[in-house]
Amino acid sequence: MREDEKERIKAKALEYFKEAVIILSSQEKKNMEIADLGLNDFERTGIVLVVYVNNSRYCAKEMVLFPRQTCPEHRHPDYNGREGKMETFRCRYGKIYLYIEGEKTENPKTHPPAGDEKYYSVYHEIILLPGDQYTISKNTFHWFQAGEEGAVISEFSSPSDDISDIFTDLRIKRVSNN
Amino acid sequence: MREDEKERIKAKALEYFKEAVIILSSQEKKNMEIADLGLNDFERTGIVLVVYVNNSRYCAKEMVLFPRQTCPEHRHPDYNGREGKMETFRCRYGKIYLYIEGEKTENPKTHPPAGDEKYYSVYHEIILLPGDQYTISKNTFHWFQAGEEGAVISEFSSPSDDISDIFTDLRIKRVSNN
Numbered sequence: 001m002r003e004d005e006k007e008r009i010k011a012k013a014l015e016y017f018k019e020a021v022i023i024l025s026s027q028e029k030k031n032m033e034i035a036d037l038g039l040n041d042f043e044r045t046g047i048v049l050v051v052y053v054n055n056s057r058y059c060a061k062e063m064v065l066f067p068r069q070t071c072p073e074h075r076h077p078d079y080n081g082r083e084g085k086m087e088t089f090r091c092r093y094g095k096i097y098l099y100i101e102g103e104k105t106e107n108p109k110t111h112p113p114a115g116d117e118k119y120y121s122v123y124h125e126i127i128l129l130p131g132d133q134y135t136i137s138k139n140t141f142h143w144f145q146a147g148e149e150g151a152v153i154s155e156f157s158s159p160s161d162d163i164s165d166i167f168t169d170l171r172i173k174r175v176s177n178n
Numbered sequence: 179m180r181e182d183e184k185e186r187i188k189a190k191a192l193e194y195f196k197e198a199v200i201i202l203s204s205q206e207k208k209n210m211e212i213a214d215l216g217l218n219d220f221e222r223t224g225i226v227l228v229v230y231v232n233n234s235r236y237c238a239k240e241m242v243l244f245p246r247q248t249c250p251e252h253r254h255p256d257y258n259g260r261e262g263k264m265e266t267f268r269c270r271y272g273k274i275y276l277y278i279e280g281e282k283t284e285n286p287k288t289h290p291p292a293g294d295e296k297y298y299s300v301y302h303e304i305i306l307l308p309g310d311q312y313t314i315s316k317n318t319f320h321w322f323q324a325g326e327e328g329a330v331i332s333e334f335s336s337p338s339d340d341i342s343d344i345f346t347d348l349r350i351k352r353v354s355n356n
Contacts (some may be wrong), residue, residue, distance in 0.1 A: 021199035023270070023309035053266045053313060053334055058236040060266065060334035088231045088238065092201070131201035135231060156231055156238035156334060 001036055009034050013048040013064045020093035020152040022062055024050060037072065038173045044113040047071045051160075059085075059160040063153045065096070065146035070113055072169055073099075073120050073143035079164035084138030087157035091128035095147030098126040101140050110145050119169035128153075141168065179214055187212050191226040191242045198271035198330040200240055202228060215250065216351045222291040225249045229338075237263075237338040241331045243274070243324035248291055250347055251277075251298050251321035257342035262316030265335035269306035273325030276304040279318050288323050297347035306331075319346065 010032050017024060033049040036042040048064040065071065076085035089098065097110045102124030109127065112120040122141045126134050136142050138158075188210050195202060211227040214220040226242040243249065254263035267276065275288045280302030287305065290298040300319045304312050314320050316336075 025309045028309075052268060052311060055264070055313070057261075057264050057336040058266075058334055060238065060268075060332075083235075086233070086235050088236075090230060090238075131203045131206075133230060135233070154238075156236055158235040 001034065001040075001042065006034050009042070009048065012066070016064045016066075016093065016150055016152050017050075017062070022092065022152060024062075028052070037167070039072075039169075039171060041113070043069070045070050045072055045116070054160050056159060059155075059157045061155045061157075061160070062092075063155060065094075065144070065151045065153070067146060067148050067150045068110075069150070070145040071143060072116075072167060072172060073112075073122065073141055074165045074167040074172075075139050075141045077139045077164065077166055079161070083158065084164070085158050085160060086135065086138050087155055088133055088135040089128065089144070090133035090154040090156070091130050092152040092154055093130060094149045094151035096128040096144055096151045096153060097147065098128060098134060098142065098144040100124050100126065100136060100142045110147075112143070116169065119167075119171075121168055179212065179218075179220065184212050187220070187226065190244070194242045194244075194271065194328055194330050195228075195240070200270065200330060202240075206230070215345070217250075217347075217349060219291070221247070223248050223250055223294070232338050234337060237333075237335045239333045239335075239338070240270075241333060243272075243322070243329045243331070245324060245326050245328045246288075247328070248323040249321060250294075250345060250350060251290075251300065251319055252343045252345040252350075253317050253319045255317045255342065255344055257339070261336065262342070263336050263338060264313065264316050265333055266311055266313040267306065267322070268311035268332040268334070269308050270330040270332055271308060272327045272329035274306040274322055274329045274331060275325065276306060276312060276320065276322040278302050278304065278314060278320045288325075290321070294347065297345075297349075299346055 036046040050062045052060040104123040105125035214224040228240045230238040282301040283303035
């Protein structure tokens with residue numbers, strides 16, 4: 001992604017953080033991660049992340065999804081003798097359509113990005129509004145999409161390494177920013 | 179503490195969460211913990227807690243300190259073969275005066291509650307404004323006080339059990355709400 005495009009996205013993400021009244025340090029604003037997951041389709045598939053803390057014990061982040069943007073299906077398996085990542089998503093602003101393993105929801109409220117359906121396999125729907133949260137066990141497939149207004153999401157979790165994530169879409173390469 | 183007094187404090191804490199634009203579920207509001215730590219001096223020494231998640235891997239909470247209220251000095255040692263709690267405080271609203279082990283700060287901005295000085299031993303001062311955060315290692319003595327406007331603080335940490343906390347003030351008995 002081009003630098004000017006990244007800066008444009010960062011500025012837009014800051015508007016969402018402002019709307020959600022989440023105050024960031026100048027360093028956090030600078031280090032904001034624009035993840036297009038190598039798909040070059042950021043408008044539809046991608047996510048913005050601000051990592052507050054990620055140490056050997058726990059991790060906390062804020063994330064922004066733009067309207068109808070999707071974080072694609074993946075899971076966090078055990079890796080290198082370390083237990084897979086467990087994570088709690090808490091909606092701070094907007095609406096989140098979260099899909100996890102389990103009974104397929106009839107008439108789900110939304111769908112994977114058109115044309116990418118083959119990279120999605122779990123359809124148990126959970127809807128999160130501000131103040132709602134949901135905890136995802138390690139190694140459980142999940143994907144999520146924002147509603148029409150976009151979403152700001154806090155994530156509390158065990159340590160995060162990105163590199164061990166397994167995406168259903170094998171075109172995706174998650175690279176660590178560290 | 180009397181039930182009507184607890185309800186009065188909960189209502190006041192909710193005003194702080196509203197001010198900080200932190201949206202809580204009705205269950206979280208109901209389960210809000212008013213910790214007076216057995217000192218019966220809540221106006222000066224105590225804290226309000228809302229636990230978002232506390233599992234075997236990580237913990238996340240919101241906390242409210244009323245104006246000039248102090249969370250008294252304590253540390254989180256290893257306990258029962260489990261590593262002591264490591265925690266990150268992030269200021270969301272107001273101002274936090276945090277004191278930890280280390281070089282004593284000359285002319286600190288505030289002081290322990292008058293008459294309780296003997297229960298306080300660490301005076302390395304760190305001031306947190308909204309968007310600032312600080313991570314405290316396990317087994318490190320710390321205490322903190324809100325400024326004139328009170329404070330709302332997010333805590334991200336390893337699992338929390340309360341029962342293993344060691345307070346400098348031996349009058350304090352921290353009991354688990356679970």
